[in-house]
Amino acid sequence: MIVTIVSVHVKKEHLEDFIQASIENHHNSLKEPGNLRFDILQNAENPQLFTLYEAYISKEAAAVHKETGHYKKWRDTVSEWMVEPRKGVLHNIIAPLF
């Protein structure tokens, strides 16, 4: 199992747009057979900073996610709303054991 932690810095004027587009991506991503979780978090001190927590059963399943229509739609929709390019960091899960 792996988790990609994605850090996103969103322009002030697009916070609600980003949240809505990401919730749609969240719901569709949960339907992928290889998805374990897709959490959307907002920094409590700075509402422009978001963290996406995307857990998959394998690297392969995470790669399949990037080929889905809902991912590509989200990627293309939100790209103009970011202050800087988002950063994803791959992690292995120590606990919990699924």
Added chain:
Amino acid sequence: MIVTIVSVHVKKEHLEDFIQASIENHHNSLKEPGNLRFDILQNAENPQLFTLYEAYISKEAAAVHKETGHYKKWRDTVSEWMVEPRKGVLHNIIAPLF
């Protein structure tokens, strides 16, 4: 619901010690009535970098966590094993809705 994302940089010679102490903390934290999740992640590129994902039903529940014996034991046990002080960043959960 809130999530504290804690970044930890662990000394090479204490990776296994840190993992074991954190798994014990994970198991005890899951028993807290206010805990939603307590995930331990290890950076796939740099095994010295860990992320703890601690979800609680409220800020108050997260504060209660810091008063527990298992938290204090973990805190005191691992403090010498860190390259630099850990950093926790508070987040609000946008999705999923619990």
